[in-house]
Amino acid sequence: MITLIKNTEVYTPDYIGKKDVLITDRRIAKVADQINLQELEWIQYIDGTGKVLTPGFIDGHVHITGGGGEGSFRSRTPELMLSDATTSGVTTVVGVIGTDGTTRTMTNLVAKARALREEGITTYIHTGSYQVPVRTLTGKIEDDIMLIDLIIGAGEIAIADHRSSQPTVDELARIASQARVGGMLSGKSGIVNVHVGDSPDKLQLIDQVIEQTDIPITQFYPTHINRNRKLFEKGIEYAKRGGYVDFTTSTIPTFIEEGEVKSAKALRLMLEAGVPIEQITFTSDAQGSLPDFDHNGRLIGLKVGRVRSLYEAFIEAIHEEEIDITDALKTITRNPASILGLNNKGEIKEGYDADLILLDQQDLSIHTVISSGQMMVKDGEAIVNGTFE
Numbered sequence: 001m002i003t004l005i006k007n008t009e010v011y012t013p014d015y016i017g018k019k020d021v022l023i024t025d026r027r028i029a030k031v032a033d034q035i036n037l038q039e040l041e042w043i044q045y046i047d048g049t050g051k052v053l054t055p056g057f058i059d060g061h062v063h064i065t066g067g068g069g070e071g072s073f074r075s076r077t078p079e080l081m082l083s084d085a086t087t088s089g090v091t092t093v094v095g096v097i098g099t100d101g102t103t104r105t106m107t108n109l110v111a112k113a114r115a116l117r118e119e120g121i122t123t124y125i126h127t128g129s130y131q132v133p134v135r136t137l138t139g140k141i142e143d144d145i146m147l148i149d150l151i152i153g154a155g156e157i158a159i160a161d162h163r164s165s166q167p168t169v170d171e172l173a174r175i176a177s178q179a180r181v182g183g184m185l186s187g188k189s190g191i192v193n194v195h196v197g198d199s200p201d202k203l204q205l206i207d208q209v210i211e212q213t214d215i216p217i218t219q220f221y222p223t224h225i226n227r228n229r230k231l232f233e234k235g236i237e238y239a240k241r242g243g244y245v246d247f248t249t250s251t252i253p254t255f256i257e258e259g260e261v262k263s264a265k266a267l268r269l270m271l272e273a274g275v276p277i278e279q280i281t282f283t284s285d286a287q288g289s290l291p292d293f294d295h296n297g298r299l300i301g302l303k304v305g306r307v308r309s310l311y312e313a314f315i316e317a318i319h320e321e322e323i324d325i326t327d328a329l330k331t332i333t334r335n336p337a338s339i340l341g342l343n344n345k346g347e348i349k350e351g352y353d354a355d356l357i358l359l360d361q362q363d364l365s366i367h368t369v370i371s372s373g374q375m376m377v378k379d380g381e382a383i384v385n386g387t388f389e
């Protein structure tokens with residue numbers, strides 16, 4: 001299939017002006033001021049007039065098999081459905097396992113990641129779950145990363161959380177070392193996606209590993225940094241030392257009332273504090289549970305995260321927090337691609353995967369979504385559905 005998108009304002013995420021973009025097979029073949037092809041029935045023409053073209057969104061933390069369970073079996077959350085991702089502009093997801101590392105297995109995570117690839121989006125996964133020792137496929141983190149193409153790192157390893165395994169500094173250092181070497185030996189990031197909870201020690205365990213070993217701060221990718229104000233303040237300090245920080249866009253009003261910093265606002269505050277945009281990302285935690293525990297650790301509520309919240313946070317950053325569209329885009333395109341080591345992803349660039357979104361120039365509503373060259377969404381509606389949608 002050949003597709004030619006004409007006359008559209010292109011954000012690579014950097015703005016490069018009005019362009020024509022040619023897609024052949026699954027890749028971006030050409031970006032130029034003018035590309036003229038004769039009218040042929042096997043070429044798909046898309047008029048990009050009045051529209052903005054951006055890279056497909058990358059959601060680097062999604063419980064694609066479903067997660068939850070903190071309220072017993074009935075609170076296990078549902079798996080991700082394809083069109084929830086595509087209608088929100090998401091064309092790449094990284095799958096994780098969370099609290100429930102027993103019924104949510106690595107074999108199931110691999111199967112669901114492959115299913116979503118068959119249905120039309122790009123998927124990767126992290127090996128493990130909250131738990132330490134890390135529950136892998138092969139028995140070793142480095143072997144999982146080196147031998148299984150889908151696996152790019154380890155996570156989400158829980159620290160500073162009453163649901164964690166209470167890992168020690170040595171345990172986290174060992175995990176980071178194994179992920180780092182596994183990544184090094186297979187050309188992957190070997191990143192360690194760390195779940196940071198509400199406990200007072202916050203990012204201390206990561207700081208101790210960095211102080212006591214020669215593992216670089218960039219080996220870690222801590223998420224939920226916006227979950228409460230005190231952690232957020234520590235997150236600014238951590239980021240100013242060169243660390244990556246990830247904000248969770250799924251939320252509920254109660255969390256905001258209890259002091260969560262909405263991800264769009266967290267982005268503005270981090271930028272105002274002088275943190276380089278390249279170190280900041282948004283992820284949705286979709287299909288993960290959003291459990292509400294009281295100060296005695298008793299569960300008082302539980303909702304499920306949504307992929308849509310990633311796009312909503314992107315829009316809020318631009319419309320409410322007056323963040324520049326290029327910076328807002330970077331948090332869900334080039335930055336996760338770079339941090340996670342996803343080749344040919346996250347940019348509109350010749351030779352890169354044809355993951356593209358056409359947004360209305362006025363209200364930035366999603367019109368068209370193309371994933372690996374295939375049109376998945378047209379006029380805001382899914383034209384390709386998951387197997388059972």
Ligand SMILES: CC(C)C[C@H](NC(=O)C[C@H](N)C(=O)O)C(=O)O
Nearest residue numbers: 067068098099100224288289290
């Ligand atoms: C950031 C907060 C609001 C949500 C966060 N979610 C997870 O970590 C995933 C969840 N536990 C699952 O396993 O599905 C949390 O529970 O702290």
Ligand SMILES: [Zn+2]
Nearest residue numbers: 098156195224
């Ligand atoms: Zn988490």
Ligand SMILES: [Zn+2]
Nearest residue numbers: 098156285288
């Ligand atoms: Zn999660």
